């Protein structure tokens with residue numbers, strides 16, 4: 001038996017909202033960029049102070065509907081842009097009034113419940129997982145990528161220890177028919193032989209596919225760099241993460257370029273030009289017990305933040321550090337002879353993405 005949740009009854013609660021509000025101090029007024037508008041939970045709280053404005057971004061077109069209510073209520077203090085946050089530094093705005101840029105990574109429960117999106121292993125529908133501005137879906141990955149690429153994706157982004165066996169079974173299964181959500185769940189269960197696990201057998205595979213399809217690693221790395229370029233000195237960047245890969249990237253970004261002294265006094269101190277952030281709190285802030293009881297998905301959330309204190313930097317060492325993840329995200333397609341889609345569709349896909 002697996003631990004599962006009943007999605008129908010779940011509601012979206014903004015995670016770590018009080019802690020986020022206390023660190024970005026919106027009381028003093030200013031403009032904030034909410035890079036992950038979602039259901040608007042963070043934006044709404046910040047807009048409670050009439051001296052604040054929000055520029056909200058979300059890659060999911062469904063956020064546009066929610067943003068319309070905000071535009072009506074808050075008028076000139078609110079603007080929504082449907083785009084990916086990796087391009088946040090392309091926004092045309094008066095940078096000097098910008099106080100903070102916030103990210104609440106991952107997806108809302110409404111998106112997980114949305115059967116069209118096919119994010120959940122509990123749904124019976126199509127494998128999809130495209131959240132907006134993607135070229136390929138999870139269906140494309142599972143039904144057309146070669147065995148070694150599928151193995152790499154599942155292992156790297158899901159830490160799925162049985163990735164090799166699952167990839168092999170996927171290749172065999174799809175000789176018979178296209179694989180959809182419940183076929184994939186069945187394949188994974190057959191590898192685990194329904195042994196009891198604390199989490200659902202499919203959790204890691206679905207996480208890996210979602211990260212790959214939405215290029216979440218390059219989005220986060222480029223989103224952090226773009227935010228740094230956009231925010232003026234003194235401004236804050238705050239990020240809520242939900243899994244260890246995301247947290248590792250955010251932690252490295254803030255710590256590597258911050259004033260924190262090196263762990264050993266025998267190591268050379270960082271050059272002053274490389275100190276880009278003031279990091280008031282070295283550890284991540286976590287939800288308290290009460291929040292986890294009220295909103296169980298918050299249990300894996302971590303909030304990290306830093307204030308920008310210097311301009312200009314080349315972030316090549318940041319990208320180099322996570323090259324092993326970026327390489328898997330950019331894995332080349334290998335055309336499988338047995339794949340049933342037309343060659344035209346496939347070659348178009350290849351040329352559009354790579």
Ligand SMILES: C[S@@+](CC[C@H](N)C(=O)[O-])C[C@H]1O[C@@H](n2cnc3c(N)ncnc32)[C@H](O)[C@@H]1O
Pocket residue numbers: 012013014015035036037038039040041042043057058059060063083084085086104105106107108131219220
């Ligand atoms: C956890 S939800 C945010 C919830 C929001 N803080 C609230 O209180 O309602 C994350 C949102 O970020 C969006 N998102 C994820 N990755 C994104 C990206 N790379 N660019 C833009 N939006 C993204 C998702 O579509 C989703 O709506």
